[in-house]
Amino acid sequence: MDRIPARPDRLPWQRRLERKPPRDRAKTERHRWLQRAAWIRCRDYKLSLDPLCEDCKEAGELVPAQQVHHLISREVDPAKAYDRDNLRSLCLAHHRIRETALQAERGGRS
Numbered sequence: 001m002d003r004i005p006a007r008p009d010r011l012p013w014q015r016r017l018e019r020k021p022p023r024d025r026a027k028t029e030r031h032r033w034l035q036r037a038a039w040i041r042c043r044d045y046k047l048s049l050d051p052l053c054e055d056c057k058e059a060g061e062l063v064p065a066q067q068v069h070h071l072i073s074r075e076v077d078p079a080k081a082y083d084r085d086n087l088r089s090l091c092l093a094h095h096r097i098r099e100t101a102l103q104a105e106r107g108g109r110s
């Protein structure tokens with residue numbers, strides 16, 4: 001059997017892409033999306049409509065919401081990313097609970 005020829009040296013930018021696992025790139029993409037002016041406006045508007053955590057409110061507690069959660073994640077349905085009916089104001093604790101549940105549904109991967 002012939003020996004596999006040694007790979008030519010990669011250019012620095014190629015090496016950088018290879019080193020980054022795809023999960024990190026997905027995170028970077030997510031981070032960029034969250035910085036988008038359209039999303040920030042949408043999120044602030046939602047928080048102005050529902051300034052209290054909606055999950056806490058259902059449990060009879062009044063806790064200020066800090067994050068806006070997508071009920072159907074935008075990865076699943078990008079058309080619902082700015083849909084007010086798909087958004088829920090949540091406190092940090094409830095947002096974490098819901099995100100963890102979503103990740104478990106997706107098979108434990110983020």
Ligand SMILES: [Zn+2]
Pocket residue numbers: 053054055056057063090091092093094
């Ligand atoms: Zn809450």
